[in-house]
Amino acid sequence: MSNIEKYDDVFIKSFEIDGSMLGVDLKYQSIPTWDSVGHMSMVAALEDVFNIMLETEDIIDFSSYEKGKEILAKYEVEF
Amino acid sequence: MAFLTTNNVSIKGISACVPAKVEENIDLPLFLRAGEAEKVIASTGIERKRILAPNQIASDLCVVAAEKLIADLGWGKDEIDILIFVSPARDYIIPPTSSILQDRLGLSENCHTLDIPSGCPGWIQGLNVLAALLANGDARRGLVLAGDSPTLVNSPKDKETRPLFGDAGTATALEYSPNTTPIRFLFETDGKKYKAIFIEDGGYRNPINAESLKEIEYAPNVVRRKIDCKLDGMEVFAFGLSRVHMGIVKLMERFGIEDNDVNYYLFHQANLYMNEKIRKKLKIDPAKVPYCLRDFGNTSCASIPLTVITQRREEYVDEKLSSVACSFGTGLTLCSCYFSTDSLVCPELLEYGS
Numbered sequence: 326m327s328n329i330e331k332y333d334d335v336f337i338k339s340f341e342i343d344g345s346m347l348g349v350d351l352k353y354q355s356i357p358t359w360d361s362v363g364h365m366s367m368v369a370a371l372e373d374v375f376n377i378m379l380e381t382e383d384i385i386d387f388s389s390y391e392k393g394k395e396i397l398a399k400y401e402v403e404f
Numbered sequence: 405m406a407f408l409t410t411n412n413v414s415i416k417g418i419s420a421c422v423p424a425k426v427e428e429n430i431d432l433p434l435f436l437r438a439g440e441a442e443k444v445i446a447s448t449g450i451e452r453k454r455i456l457a458p459n460q461i462a463s464d465l466c467v468v469a470a471e472k473l474i475a476d477l478g479w480g481k482d483e484i485d486i487l488i489f490v491s492p493a494r495d496y497i498i499p500p501t502s503s504i505l506q507d508r509l510g511l512s513e514n515c516h517t518l519d520i521p522s523g524c525p526g527w528i529q530g531l532n533v534l535a536a537l538l539a540n541g542d543a544r545r546g547l548v549l550a551g552d553s554p555t556l557v558n559s560p561k562d563k564e565t566r567p568l569f570g571d572a573g574t575a576t577a578l579e580y581s582p583n584t585t586p587i588r589f590l591f592e593t594d595g596k597k598y599k600a601i602f603i604e605d606g607g608y609r610n611p612i613n614a615e616s617l618k619e620i621e622y623a624p625n626v627v628r629r630k631i632d633c634k635l636d637g638m639e640v641f642a643f644g645l646s647r648v649h650m651g652i653v654k655l656m657e658r659f660g661i662e663d664n665d666v667n668y669y670l671f672h673q674a675n676l677y678m679n680e681k682i683r684k685k686l687k688i689d690p691a692k693v694p695y696c697l698r699d700f701g702n703t704s705c706a707s708i709p710l711t712v713i714t715q716r717r718e719e720y721v722d723e724k725l726s727s728v729a730c731s732f733g734t735g736l737t738l739c740s741c742y743f744s745t746d747s748l749v750c751p752e753l754l755e756y757g758s
Contacts (some may be wrong), residue, residue, distance in 0.1 A: 341437050353638070357624040358440070360564055361637020366447040378684070381645040385638070396459040 329404045333376050333398070336390060339367040351390040375402050406483070407658050408589040410535035414581040417749030418720070419473035420574045420713040421465040422454040422700065424755045426557075427570075429453075434563040439613040444567050449676025453570025453701035456556040457757050462493040462503050465573025465756055466549035467508055473575045474509075474752045479545060482512045486546030488535055490520045490530035490705050492734070493553045494596045497698045505549065516543065520620075522731025523601065524672050526550055527576070528741050531591050534578050541580045548576040550642030552704035557603060559628035565635050568675065570701035573756075574709035577749070585726075590646070590655040592738040600639035601734045605630040643736050644678045649685040652730050666692065666727055668716060672731040673697045673707040705731070713753050720748045 326334070333347055333384055340358040342351075353359055359367070371377075371393075377400040379387070387393050394404055429451055435441040445451055456462075466489065474481060474528035487509070489502040496504075502517035516537070522529050539545055551573030558565040605616035616630045628634065652669070655661070667693050671679050676697055683693050694715035696707070703710055708729050712720055719725065724747070730740040 339443070341440065347692070354623070357626075360623070360626075361635075361641055362444050362447060362564070362567075364638065365641070365675070367442045369447055369677055381642070381681075384645060385642045 328375075328402055329335065332394070333373070334369055335367060335370045339363060339370050343399075347390055349391055353388045371397070375400065377402070406589075406591045408532060410532065410539050410589070412580055412582050412584060413538045413578055413587060414634055414735060415576060415743060415745050415748065416579045417473050417477050418709045419469040419476075419711050419754065420547060420572060420706065420710045421469040421754035421756050422570070422572045423456045423460060423465070424757045425455050425457050426456045427453050429567045432567060434561070436625070443637045447675070447677045448568060449614040449695065449697040450568060450701045451698050453555070454572065456553050456571045460757055461495065461556070462491050462551040462571065462573055463489065463549075463555040464553040465496055465571065466575060467505065468754050468756050469551075469573050469575040470509055470547055470549055473547075473577055473749065476751050477577055478747050479577070481510050483659040484511050484515055484545050484547060485543035486516045486518075486534060486638075487511060488518045488520060488530045488534050488546070488548045490522055490526040490548060490550040491504055491552050492521050492523045493551070493556065494521065495517060496651040511667065512536045522734060522737070523552060523704045524674070524702070524707070525731040525735060525737040525739045526727055527574070527708045528589065528731050528739035531576065531578070531587070531741065532591075533610065535587050538578055538580045540552070541582070544580045546578050548578070550574050550576070550705040550709065552706060554633065554702070554704055555633070557633045559632040561625065561627035562632065563625040564637055565633060568702050570703050570711050572700060572703035572706035574706045576709055588655060588659045588661070588742040590740045591649055591660070592651060594643065594736045597643065597736045600636045600643065600736055602634050603631060604634070640733065640736070641656055641678060644674060645681055647738055648730060648732050649682050651732070651738045651740045652728060653687060655742060656728070659742060661728070661742050663688070666728050667725040668727045669693050670708045670711055670727055670729040672733065673702050673711060674698070674733070675702065704733075713750055714753070717750045717752065720745060721750050722747065
């Protein structure tokens with residue numbers, strides 16, 4: 326599985342959404358399941374999948390699907 | 405930040421009481437999608453909470469905890485000089501609940517009573533105030549009763565708060581003890597974030613009115629009234645992750661406390677993901693960080709003493725221990741403290757109601 330497939334899979338499973346919803350419009354609180362508790366679940370899943378530990382500011386800045394890709398790039402997760 | 409030290413005071417005992425009624429998160433009707441409840445439980449670490457039955461309130465739990473602790477300590481009720489009730493869940497707007505508790509517990513009319521209306525950070529705040537009042541020996545013995553009933557102010561239709569919080573009441577006994585190890589404290593407040601944990605109506609700023617009682621749907625399964633508690637999860641999350649570990653680091657650096665000096669780190673039980681992030685940042689051995697989240701949830705100002713009683717009671721009864729405690733939340737406020745104990749009196753966990 327490629328990194329983008331892993332990344333998408335975390336979003337789909339964490340927020341229980343269809344793959345068609347992945348994109349620029351997918352942001353924190355834009356869907357009911359991406360609330361603060363959902364955010365924790367999603368970040369924890371990304372940390373497991375990519376074997377990384379996000380810094381506090383990155384967890385807080387992780388405000389959208391697209392922003393998340395920029396943040397993960399800092400952890401050498403290439404898309 | 406405020407660094408404070410209190411000398412000549414030691415903690416003599418801790419007790420805790422929870423309602424008998426259990427609410428399982430897996431059964432909450434707030435989770436409509438298959439697997440959603442399991443995800444919430446996995447990330448928060450909270451499987452169930454104890455919740456008050458109708459007509460029960462936080463001070464009822466504290467009374468049960470206090471009565472048992474006083475009896476097990478063998479203290480005379482006329483020997484208790486100070487009583488502090490720590491809770492945002494007071495019996496009435498007026499008078500202070502501590503006045504009522506002085507009578508309910510049969511304490512002397514010479515007892516000095518105080519309320520501290522604080523939530524999650526409150527146990528350490530109460531500990532500090534009581535220790536300071538006892539420090540010169542004019543008063544010899546006192547109790548901090550820290551308890552809360554968050555399930556009474558969290559909407560049962562709000563999936564952002566209902567799975568997280570449980571009810572509990574505790575009692576902590578302090579005594580004037582010359583030449584004992586000082587208790588060290590750190591306090592910080594970020595008041596501009598006061599709305600992060602917020603009940604909008606019902607105080608003097610926004611008196612309760614007809615609008616206060618109307619249910620508003622903010623999102624699917626996020627339904628509450630203006631008299632219910634609103635939790636800005638991300639704001640609290642950011643505060644917890646960015647400041648709490650430093651609150652412990654600064655306390656330990658200031659007072660020359662090494663990790664080897666500490667037997668247990670007693671964290672406010674916020675949620676497992678956040679607490680584990682804090683623990684990992686501090687590089688603390690997991691065996692030194694007990695949790696009671698799974699069975700009791702976040703019990704506000706009761707969470708630290710409840711953790712002692714439910715997770716390490718025998719150790720605190722049998723051993724001489726040094727502990728770092730850290731609490732954070734409403735305010736937003738951060739508190740940490742370092743204290744030593746020697747063979748605490750700790751009754752087993754008490755249950756209230758049937």
